[in-house]
Amino acid sequence: MRNPNFELRTESEVLKINLHPDGKTAKSVTYIDDAGTECEQPADIILLCGYGLMNVRMMFLSGIGAPYDPKTGKGVVGRNYCYQTGGGGAQLIFDDKKFNPFVGAGALSTSAHDFNADAFDHSNLDFVGGATIGSGESNGRPITNRPTPPGTPRWGSKWKEATAKTYGRVMGIGGSGSSYPIRGNYLDLDPTYTDRHGRPLLRITFDFPDNDIRMQQWVSKQCEKIARTLNPKILTVGSVRKDWNSVPYGTTHNTGGAVMGGRSDHQRGEQISAELGCFQCVCGRRFGLPAERRPESHRHRGRAGLLGSGGDPRPLYEGAGTVDVDGATGRRAAAGFGSKKGIGSRVTP
Numbered sequence: 001m002r003n004p005n006f007e008l009r010t011e012s013e014v015l016k017i018n019l020h021p022d023g024k025t026a027k028s029v030t031y032i033d034d035a036g037t038e039c040e041q042p043a044d045i046i047l048l049c050g051y052g053l054m055n056v057r058m059m060f061l062s063g064i065g066a067p068y069d070p071k072t073g074k075g076v077v078g079r080n081y082c083y084q085t086g087g088g089g090a091q092l093i094f095d096d097k098k099f100n101p102f103v104g105a106g107a108l109s110t111s112a113h114d115f116n117a118d119a120f121d122h123s124n125l126d127f128v129g130g131a132t133i134g135s136g137e138s139n140g141r142p143i144t145n146r147p148t149p150p151g152t153p154r155w156g157s158k159w160k161e162a163t164a165k166t167y168g169r170v171m172g173i174g175g176s177g178s179s180y181p182i183r184g185n186y187l188d189l190d191p192t193y194t195d196r197h198g199r200p201l202l203r204i205t206f207d208f209p210d211n212d213i214r215m216q217q218w219v220s221k222q223c224e225k226i227a228r229t230l231n232p233k234i235l236t237v238g239s240v241r242k243d244w245n246s247v248p249y250g251t252t253h254n255t256g257g258a259v260m261g262g263r264s265d266h267q268r269g270e271q272i273s274a275e276l277g278c279f280q281c282v283c284g285r286r287f288g289l290p291a292e293r294r295p296e297s298h299r300h301r302g303r304a305g306l307l308g309s310g311g312d313p314r315p316l317y318e319g320a321g322t323v324d325v326d327g328a329t330g331r332r333a334a335a336g337f338g339s340k341k342g343i344g345s346r347v348t349p
């Protein structure tokens, strides 16, 4: 940025990358400035740094690369979209301990990699991948952080009593897990929703792969084992389930969505895990950081270190060890800034 020929143009939005006639190399970007004027900026090098999802959308809008077709399995842009599998873990409520979450900090979190990736023996397990298991008191924000024991009414004096008593006496042990590509999870342009320029938004078609559900359930059991040693008064475990829903916070760690390499066709067909298929590996600051190694301990209602992902905490004392893994339909969401029409996904209460 100190170079004299560097200029930062804020309030500008790139609309398209323009290609040379050969269709293989880029020559310029078309952007719109803060006065609404459309400009063309020639360049020798163009970096896609608009975040993994937006990079894929830009490639679609610019006609770069072969779009992925889930029916045939061909194409590379939009393919191998992955996420991060959280939503599990244990929530511990104590009578005799206070954690002072209002003086928490993200750096207080601790993670163990014993059950991450291939760091453990999978020979008797029915999944690949794994998760970091972590815990930490990162915040006690009074609006987002109001944990209550299972069965507490959602409003009224009983809720007030429970929230006052429980706030500060909760900790979580959670898993941030890997996410693997499957044929039916992909990105494409939304046929309905557009941005303020009338350009299609990105559409995400995703549901948790069965492998990742099995991984997460197993990781949750490990969290539960650790939690039991701490003798909480109330212990609940969470589980990720099918029917991914974009509305409740899950994770902001989207990965994959564009297969990279020297070949532009579908023949680059090997399975690429989230940590390798991530477009951000080249463009973002998150170089080479796998999905399961991105701690996000600053929310989740006191379940520090837990990723939401539609998680379903159920009280152990009600014997809720089972989880629903039925329903294989991918769930869709439209993603894009400046959308006039909002999110295009089904809301599951």
Ligand SMILES: Cc1cc2nc3c(=O)[nH]c(=O)nc-3n(C[C@H](O)[C@H](O)[C@H](O)COP(=O)(O)OP(=O)(O)OC[C@H]3O[C@@H](n4cnc5c(N)ncnc54)[C@H](O)[C@@H]3O)c2cc1C
Binding pocket: 012, 013, 014, 015, 049, 050, 051, 052, 054, 252, 253, 280, 283, 284, 285, 286, 294, 295, 296, 297, 298
């Ligand atoms: C609420 C939230 C909490 C998070 N918490 C954590 C956490 O605790 N730990 C963690 O590891 N990660 C966390 N993440 C994820 C992390 O922030 C992202 O993975 C990371 O910022 C991605 O970096 P990036 O440079 O690829 O993209 P970004 O940081 O998104 O930067 C992309 C930039 O490109 C701009 N842009 C996009 N399209 C265009 C266009 N067409 N024209 C011009 N400009 C464009 C955008 O405005 C943006 O400024 C969180 C993310 C969110 C949203």
